[in-house]
Amino acid sequence: RASLLVLSALLLGLAALARQNGFILLPVAALCLGLIAGRLQSARAGWRHGAGLLAACLMVMVSANFALGLRGDHGKGASDQLRLAQTYDLVGVVRLAPSIRLSVLEQRAPHLDAMIRKDGVALYSPHLVDTLENSSALTDAIYHAPPGAIFAQWRQLVFAHPGLYLRERLAVFRWVLAPPDLLVCHPDVVGVDGPPAKMKALGLQPHIRAQDRFLYFYVANFFHTPVLSHLLYGALAILFLILLAARGAPADIAVAGLQLAALLFALSFFVVSIACDYRYMYFLDLAAMTGAIRYFSPSLKFLGPAARPAGDDVPPPD
Incomplete structure (x- = not known):
């Protein structure tokens, strides 16, 4: 069992690195393992297993990031992408409310403020950030803005105009979760x-x-x-989360946790999405399918028992 837990931590840590928002999986997995260990052994064992898995996964992620950093660009690419993503939100809000003032950019990056209003609004699309890169003048203004200026403006926008920010993100999230034109989002x-x-x-x-x-x-x-349809798989994930959690066998808890992690992962795209590629929600779709297999095929040995027989003795606490 110890070897399986180590392997699980390794694979889970690597899986969480697949996307920037993959870290959402870790606390859910730790919670599920803690609940299972708590039911089968003791509350103390539950805390120990959950915290141990979380710590091991974080160690895997830190080690992998360090190793990748030795062969990478030392974070420059990620920093540039973050600038572009935050500018994408700024452009979207200016498109919704042309009269809004971007006071931080007016003071620290006036050229970027001007290019957002000139080229950015004209090129903006809620389904793809890449359209902004069709303007070399806008791209240059983004990457030559003073360090921290774009983030400071984005942060001010979020806190000063939360309604506009949510409207802009809702339009982008709609393209990820339920695209009006599926073919634009590369399903195949x-x-x-x-x-x-x-x-x-x-x-x-x-x-x-x-x-x-x-x-x-x-x-x-x-x-x-x-x-x-991601909407269908999202609804199924919610359904099987409820059904499996109610049934409550150890394997049910694990697969219910998979549903919860997939739903939280999908919801995180409300904040981080910059494109509507169909593949971004594969995790949600596959998690829902896994939930269906677990719920309707409890007799499969590799999935574990459907439920513990009533009256089974619980092993003594550690």
Whole structure:
């Protein structure tokens, strides 16, 4: 069991690194393990297991980030992306309320303030931040703004005009969760392609195989159906979270935790989303499917028992 817990911590820590908001999984996993250990052993064991898993996962994440940093750009890329994402919110709010003043930028980055109103508003799209990069003048203004100016303006906007901020984020989140035009959000991507310079550096040629075409047209059969609806999977995740938590077997608690983690992960895109790619919500979709398998197939041995028989003796506390 100890080896399985170590493996779980390693895999969970690496999974949390897959996206910037993946850390949301960790406290939910720690809570579920603590509840399971608390029921099977003692409250003290529950706290020990939960805290241990959380600490181990954090160690994995810190170690992996350190190792990746040795081969990376020392955070410059992440910093640039954060600037762009915060500017995206500023542009969206100015588009909703053209008369709003960005007082921090007026004082510290007046050129960026002007470019937001000139090029940013014209290029803004709630489904993709990349449209802002079609203006080299706006992009240059973003990356040459004084350090901290964009964040200070974004923070002031959030606290001074929360209603406008929420309206802007709601429009962006809608494109992620329930896109008005699914095809814009790349639900079905096959083959090998990319920027010519990078393809050349990797020694690759753009190509699409017969298998790729078959896969594309297979998935295309489900366009505009519930099969490719994050809303449906979100509703199912809520349903199985309730049903599995109520049933309460150890395996049920684990899979219920998966539903909760997926729902929180999906909701986090309300704050962090900058594009509507369908793949961003794969975790929610797969979690809901896993919940259905667990609930309707409790007899599968690898999923654990459906419920503990009434009257089973509880092992003595540690």
